[in-house]
Amino acid sequence: MSWRGAGKKSAVFFTCVLFVAAFISLYSRSLHEGTFVKNLLVASETTPRLFTNLDETLNYGSRPAVQTRTSWNAPIMWELMFDANFYDQKHHELNTSVAVTVFAVGRYLEAYLNTFLISAEKHFMLGFPVTYYVFTDLPGNVTKITLAPQRKLKIIQVERYSRWQDISMMRMKLISEVIEKELRYSFSHVFCFDVDQEFKGRFGSEALGDSVAMLHAHFYKLPKNRFTYDRNPKSKAYMSEGDYYYHAAIFGGKCQNVKTLADFCYLNIMEDKMNNVEALWHDESHLNKYFWLHKPTKLLSPEYCWDMLIGDTSDILIKRVLWAPKQYEKLRI
Known part of the structure; x- marks a missing residue:
């Protein structure tokens, strides 16, 4: 071979x-x-499954007159869509706990804080561990209120800025810091509120999500070309288009996700400051930019933050939170 x-x-x-x-x-x-x-x-x-995706249980067809789901399949929460008892039961099984941040600086403390806290004790996340983190420049003026079991109030002293716009914008830095130092170790979720609001109905566990945005009551029915995004190309908040117009009076989610949002807004606010630019609606403009780039996993309908000056209430079956009457000439001095 x-x-x-x-x-x-x-x-x-x-x-x-x-x-x-x-x-x-x-x-x-x-x-x-x-x-x-x-x-x-x-x-x-x-x-047994430890957790059911609660949003899969929503009845999206229960409110045919309004949009109940986004193009990226995030739910928009309206009355009749959810079983409140089922949501509460599942979140109790998960040992859900919630932190609340609220800023009561200057005359806002006297005008609004007590109403905010007392009404929250009647309607916000009832039956769950909740701690209110009150940021104020006048800690000695915070009135003690009676809190339910598993509910606490912590006061954090902050600087009072000369302009209300700076107070509004700098809260993102303070929210990020308190999440990093404390909240992420003790709470599953955090909600950030403006203080000039009053709870009127259930604001419960159905509102919880990974990343939660609030539809602005004045814009949810308007065409997109009426949205007041920042149109200045020099600003980091600049937007030529978007999905919805979100209200910075309420936002929330898992602690790390809220920190990421707050860091994004704060860094962009500071870059604008270095360039002598100020976004049209300050931190709200930057928040809208964030949610355009990073879609929220849950949206709250205007039921969760309603303005009584709006005449058309045909979509609003329940008013869960109301804007307080504004007195800018007295408060923003």
């Missing part, structure tokens, strides 16, 4: 060995994976 013939036979033999080895390897792996999948199926049948 020539050396070429021997070489061919050796090559064929070697190829066959490799093929057999590969076949054995694949067969063994398929047996292992089959056993793994079988065990996984058995485990899923015998072990």
Whole structure:
């Protein structure tokens, strides 16, 4: 036999060995994976699910006159869409706890804080552990109120800026700091509120989500070309288009997600300051930019933040939070 013939036979033999080895390897792996999948199926049948995606239980067709879901399938929460008891039960099973941040600086403390806190105790996340973090320049003027079990109030002293616009914008920095230092270790969720609001109806666990935005009551029915985004290309808040117009009076979510939002807004606000630019609606303009780039996983309908000056209430079956009457000439001095 020539050396070429021997070489061919050796090559064929070697190829066959490799093929057999590969076949054995694949067969063994398929047996292992089959056993793994079988065990996984058995485990899923015998072990109860710890958590149901609650938003999958929503009745999106219950409110045909309004939009109940975004183009990216995030729910827009309206009355009649959800089973409140079911949401509460599941969040109790998860040991959900909620922090609230609210800023009561200058005359806002005397004008609004007590109403905000007392009404929250009647309607906000009832039955869940809640801690209110009140940021104020006048900690000695915060009136003590009676809190339900598992509810606490903490006061954080802050600087009072000369302009209300600076107070509004700098809150993002303070929210980020308190989340990093404390909230992320103790709470599953955080909501950030303007103080000049009053709770009037249930604001419960159905509002919780990974990243929660608030539809602005004055804009939710308007065409997009009427939205008051920042149109200045020099600002980091500049937007030429968007999905909705969001209200910065209420936003929330998982602690880390809210921190990410606050960091985004604060850094962009500071970059604008270095360029002598101020966004049209300050932190709200930057918040809208954030939610345009990073879609919220849940939107709250205007039921959760309603202005009584709006005449058309046809969509509003329940007013959960109301804007307080504004007295800018007295408060913003």
